[in-house]
Structure formats: structure tokens, C-alpha cells
Amino acid sequence: MRPVIHKLAILVIIALGAIGLPSKLQAQTLQIDSFTADWIEGFADFTRWPNESQSHNITIALIDAPEVANYLKRRAAERTSKPKLRIVNLSANDSFEYVDILFVGAGNRANWKTIFEKCQGEGILSIGSQEGFCQSGGCVELVVRKNRLRFLINTDNANQSDVTLSSKLLELAVHP
Secondary structure: OHHHHHHHHHHHHHHHHHHHHHHHHHHHHHHHHHHHHHHHHHHHHOEEOOOOOOOOOEEEEEEOOHHHHHHHHHHHHHOOOOOOEEEEEEOOOOOOOOOOEEEEOOOOHHHHHHHHHHHOOOOOEEEEOOOOHHHHOOOEEEEEEOOEEEEEEOHHHHHHOOOEEOHHHHHHOOOO
């Protein structure tokens, strides 16, 4: 009888551990989403667009990144400094007219070519978090280095998209 109780206790412990694991992963993902929103908001302050005026408000569009969008919407509502932020959700097939920053969520690799073509010469800073984003045509790729969220910058792609990134931002970028 004891071996059965012992095996049952082990199964209960394993089950409880498995139940706790998704919530830990979910909390970690939400923390990454919050940090991603922080970086995107920071890029808004250190990027210059063609024909930008003093009253220029920044539109940040997100494709398949609802949690990041939620964090950014909260930040935009609380933001007291200029420029003001407008947050919208789009799909890869939508028009990117009036978009200043475009964050491309995971699972859109098949749409990258279309997305990058729409950004070229339009003053749109494209940001993604999937490996190879910058090599494929994106301007900024968020990466994890030494357990910290950092970013790569492809200045050639930024120039083709007609955006200027601050030298301070370029100094903070990591290299592949």
C-alpha cells in the first residue's frame, strides 16, 4: 500500500508543478511584453521622421501583438510629454498610411516581404522580435542578451525607410 501512496504523492507533486509552470511562463511573457512596450515608446523619442513638425504625434501600429498594444495604450494615456502617442492594431494587409512605428509580432515571417515593401521610403520604423528580422529588411530587432531585452539596428534599412535614429540610440544597440 505504501508504494502506491508514494507514487500518488509524486504524481500530485508533478501535476502541481505542471499547473504552476504555465502561470510562471505567462508572467515571464507579460514581463517581456511590458519591456517591449518600454523600448517601442523609447524609440518614439529617439527617432526623427521626414517633414516632422513640432506638433507631430506618433502613430504606433502593431501587428499580432495584443499584449504589447495594451501596455502601449496605457502608456499613451498616461504620457504627459510630447509627442503624443496613438496606438492602433493592424494586419499585414492593411494600409500603413499615417504609421510612424510598426511593431511586427511573432508569426508574421511569411508577411515580412510585404511589410518591408510598404515601409520603404514611407518614414516607418519597423520593429520586430523574431530572429532574422533586421537581416530580412526590418530596422530594429529586439533580442535577449544576458537575460536582458536589447536591440539590433540595421541602419541601411532605417535609411531606406526614411527614418533617422538618434546617435544615442545607435550607441545602445548591440551587434550580432
